[in-house]
Amino acid sequence: MAQAQLPLETPLSLPGHPKAWKWYDYFTFNVDHKVIGIQYLVTAFIFYLIGGLMAVAMRTELATADSDFLNPNLYNAFMTNHGTIMIFFWVVPAAIGGFGNYLVPLMIGARDMAFPRLNALAFWLNPPAGALLLASFLFGGAQAGWTAYPPLSTITATTAQSMWILAIVLVGTSSILGAVNFIVTIWKMKVPSMRWNQLPLFCWAMLATSLLALVSTPVLAVGLILLLFDINFGTSFYRPDAGGNVIIYQHLFWFYSHPAVYLMILPIFGIMSEVIPVHARKPIFGYQAIAYSSLAICCVGLFVWVHHMFTSGTPPWMRMFFTISTLIVAVPTGVKIFSWVATLWGGKIRLNSAMLFAIGLLSMFVLGGLSGVTLGTAPVDIHVHDTYYVVAHFHYVLFGGSVFGLYAGIYHWFPKITGRLLDERLGILHFVLTFIGTNLTFLPMHELGLKGMPRRVAMYDPQFEPINFICTIGAFVLAFSIIPFLINVLWSWNKGKIAGDNPWGGLSLEWTTSSPPPIENWEVLPVVTKGPYDYGIEQRKGSTNENEEE
Amino acid sequence: MQGTIDSQTTAITADHGHEHPDFRVLGLLVFLISESLMFGGLFAAYLLLRGMHAQWPPEGTEVELLVPTINTLLLLSSSFVIHYGDVAIKRDDVRSMRKWYWITAAMGAVFLGGQVYEYLTLGYGLRTNVFANCFYVMTGFHGLHVFVGILLILGVIWRSRRPGHYSAQKHTGVTMAEIYWHFVDVIWIILFTLLYILTRF
Ligand SMILES: [Cu+2]
Numbered sequence: 101m102a103q104a105q106l107p108l109e110t111p112l113s114l115p116g117h118p119k120a121w122k123w124y125d126y127f128t129f130n131v132d133h134k135v136i137g138i139q140y141l142v143t144a145f146i147f148y149l150i151g152g153l154m155a156v157a158m159r160t161e162l163a164t165a166d167s168d169f170l171n172p173n174l175y176n177a178f179m180t181n182h183g184t185i186m187i188f189f190w191v192v193p194a195a196i197g198g199f200g201n202y203l204v205p206l207m208i209g210a211r212d213m214a215f216p217r218l219n220a221l222a223f224w225l226n227p228p229a230g231a232l233l234l235a236s237f238l239f240g241g242a243q244a245g246w247t248a249y250p251p252l253s254t255i256t257a258t259t260a261q262s263m264w265i266l267a268i269v270l271v272g273t274s275s276i277l278g279a280v281n282f283i284v285t286i287w288k289m290k291v292p293s294m295r296w297n298q299l300p301l302f303c304w305a306m307l308a309t310s311l312l313a314l315v316s317t318p319v320l321a322v323g324l325i326l327l328l329f330d331i332n333f334g335t336s337f338y339r340p341d342a343g344g345n346v347i348i349y350q351h352l353f354w355f356y357s358h359p360a361v362y363l364m365i366l367p368i369f370g371i372m373s374e375v376i377p378v379h380a381r382k383p384i385f386g387y388q389a390i391a392y393s394s395l396a397i398c399c400v401g402l403f404v405w406v407h408h409m410f411t412s413g414t415p416p417w418m419r420m421f422f423t424i425s426t427l428i429v430a431v432p433t434g435v436k437i438f439s440w441v442a443t444l445w446g447g448k449i450r451l452n453s454a455m456l457f458a459i460g461l462l463s464m465f466v467l468g469g470l471s472g473v474t475l476g477t478a479p480v481d482i483h484v485h486d487t488y489y490v491v492a493h494f495h496y497v498l499f500g501g502s503v504f505g506l507y508a509g510i511y512h513w514f515p516k517i518t519g520r521l522l523d524e525r526l527g528i529l530h531f532v533l534t535f536i537g538t539n540l541t542f543l544p545m546h547e548l549g550l551k552g553m554p555r556r557v558a559m560y561d562p563q564f565e566p567i568n569f570i571c572t573i574g575a576f577v578l579a580f581s582i583i584p585f586l587i588n589v590l591w592s593w594n595k596g597k598i599a600g601d602n603p604w605g606g607l608s609l610e611w612t613t614s615s616p617p618p619i620e621n622w623e624v625l626p627v628v629t630k631g632p633y634d635y636g637i638e639q640r641k642g643s644t645n646e647n648e649e650e
Numbered sequence: 651m652q653g654t655i656d657s658q659t660t661a662i663t664a665d666h667g668h669e670h671p672d673f674r675v676l677g678l679l680v681f682l683i684s685e686s687l688m689f690g691g692l693f694a695a696y697l698l699l700r701g702m703h704a705q706w707p708p709e710g711t712e713v714e715l716l717v718p719t720i721n722t723l724l725l726l727s728s729s730f731v732i733h734y735g736d737v738a739i740k741r742d743d744v745r746s747m748r749k750w751y752w753i754t755a756a757m758g759a760v761f762l763g764g765q766v767y768e769y770l771t772l773g774y775g776l777r778t779n780v781f782a783n784c785f786y787v788m789t790g791f792h793g794l795h796v797f798v799g800i801l802l803i804l805g806v807i808w809r810s811r812r813p814g815h816y817s818a819q820k821h822t823g824v825t826m827a828e829i830y831w832h833f834v835d836v837i838w839i840i841l842f843t844l845l846y847i848l849t850r851f
Pocket of ligand 1: 409
């Protein structure tokens with residue numbers, strides 16, 4: 101245990117308090133935000149492995165044009181649950197539940213979240229939801245894709261589809277409870293010496309994320325509950341033959357599921373804004389621009405959902421409106437990208453694993469963003485709708501973006517969480533394999549899509565076979581890239597080099613406590629005297645002006 | 651949220667020795683934003699379906715007004731009744747707070763009874779047509795919220811049996827039950843307008 105270098109005035113732990121949690125505390129209804137954060141991260145990572153195996157199975161099937169590895173129903177079940185797991189059980193819980201819970205109180209100088217028991221409850225909704233989803237395979241697994249569009253979802257594998265719906269409603273509830281907690285915590289529980297413009301950018305991002313989750317998740321819940329009624333109780337909300345309408349489902353679904361993209365990327369943007377300045381040893385460029393652009397994405401992002409429905413008989417004025425609003429989102433996103441590049445510019449860059457993943461994210465997210473702009477434009481979208489071009493786009497955003505960001509965050513905060521450093525050589529190997537694997541898998545998919553290969557199929561036109569084979573090799577590289585990472589984490593957690601309180605020389609508050617932090621985070625709460633990104637700036641006497649570098 | 655600051659209440663964080671101000675009322679208000687959006691999604695779906703039909707409600711579906719109007723008046727007045735309870739606790743008068751909360755809970759129960767009576771006597775069931783689908787799902791979902799509201803009120807009454815549990819300075823639970831009840835009431839007004847009044851025109 102790394103308990104070195106506690107400040108001198110630190111009194112020892114209060115009597116009657118355990119000094120650290122035991123391993124079995126991580127399997128209980130524990131209300132400590134750090135325990136909950138780790139519970140989220142580990143649970144989510146297990147689901148990442150499960151969802152990853154499904155992807156490998158699908159890519160194996162797609163190596164050849166015929167259906168020769170998975171039977172088509174199993175392929176559909178994997179396709180549906182791969183998407184569902186990666187979104188609802190990996191990226192969202194890892195980024196928001198994991199990093200959010202672990203870091204937000206530490207970054208704002210709070211001893212815990214505002215509602216610790218609610219927080220634990222929100223986590224414990226996840227394991228039963230995951231179990232329900234996996235159990236649905238006993239009934240054939242949901243077949244209708246992660247979007248579960250009726251009428252397909254109301255007529256195929258209805259038992260499994262109902263279990264799928266219940267699982268999503270459970271994690272949705274968890275997400276809403278978490279959002280309430282984050283909003284109140286960030287709003288009200290900053291240490292008194294911290295002003296709003298000293299709030300770390302990760303917390304700004306979490307605030308925007310939580311607002312978005314708060315207003316969009318309940319709408320998804322409504323859409324899915326109506327679907328559940330259609331499947332099981334004979335209603336006809338989405339049955340055109342009985343006066344219902346399938347488009348209503350699409351509106352309710354995408355009102356959540358477009359913002360869901362931001363639920364998966366805004367916290368990652370927050371991680372980027374923390375990792376880049378520390379390892380570039382420079383103040384962040386455009387603190388306010390980054391902070392407010394998160395809120396701008398949150399607001400504009402609520403009014404773009406119809407770009408997923410350009411081919412659903414959408415009237416021309418709607419296509420026009422939603423094309424424009426979609427393109428507007430590129431502006432605040434671009435603001436962030438340019439700010440990070442400007443932060444890197446001229447910095448004393450420490451090119452370790454965390455920074456490599458952050459720069460890798462930057463390069464690939466730009467690609468994903470550009471294909472996003474083309475897809476947001478109705479004429480192009482209508483041409484490539486439901487092709488592999490779409491698959492390529494969102495994997496660049498969600499794998500090249502979100503997953504790279506999660507890795508960057510893990511390499512960056514692992515020393516804080518465990519008190520030990522991850523091994524750099526294994527880390528760099530992990531990065532190289534992941535970077536090659538990602539581009540090998542997803543770059544060729546752009547071409548497949550533009551040539552017209554439809555997504556969500558187990559069999560395809562043999563002319564696409566060579567490109568598909570490259571994608572499959574890439575998928576295997578990605579699968580193997582996990583191995584050095586797993587070895588690294590498991591080995592370093594027990595035997596890694598002792599990290600000390602602040603191995604990166606970070607200025608945000610989580611680095612002022614020991615690694616791992618004690619229960620309740622600090623014996624004496626820290627006092628904020630300078631901004632979280634004032635690297636290389638001498639503190640002026642008696643002032644805390646941290647925006648003057650702009 | 652002003653109320654929390656004024657009343658200077660503090661909650662002991664579970665398993666932690668440290669105290670911070672009580673943010674539960676604020677938390678409830680934030681949560682109710684989410685709840686509103688859930689009903690908002692239902693209302694939007696209803697209005698879209700309504701807009702797609704030339705005749706709404708469909709031929710042969712008669713919307714009954716008498717019982718729901720009585721129910722509406724009942725629920726509306728219960729919002730005033732529960733407010734008397736809140737006023738009472740601010741005067742440190744636990745006895746009359748309990749009295750007003752009992753009355754509110756009873757009115758809520760009668761409302762639910764009226765709802766069930768309506769379900770049993772209506773000429774259409776859940777599956778009859780799309781309007782009936784919406785009608786039962788929306789009123790049912792709202793009824794579920796009324797039920798939760800009654801449970802919250804009964805919880806407050808149960809806790810207040812211990813002298814000193816609530817006082818003029820410390821009554822977050824009482825306030826939260828009241829806020830939730832008002833919310834349920836506001837949602838009903840919108841539902842009543844959409845499902846009953848607007849179907850007459
Ligand atoms: Cu979208």
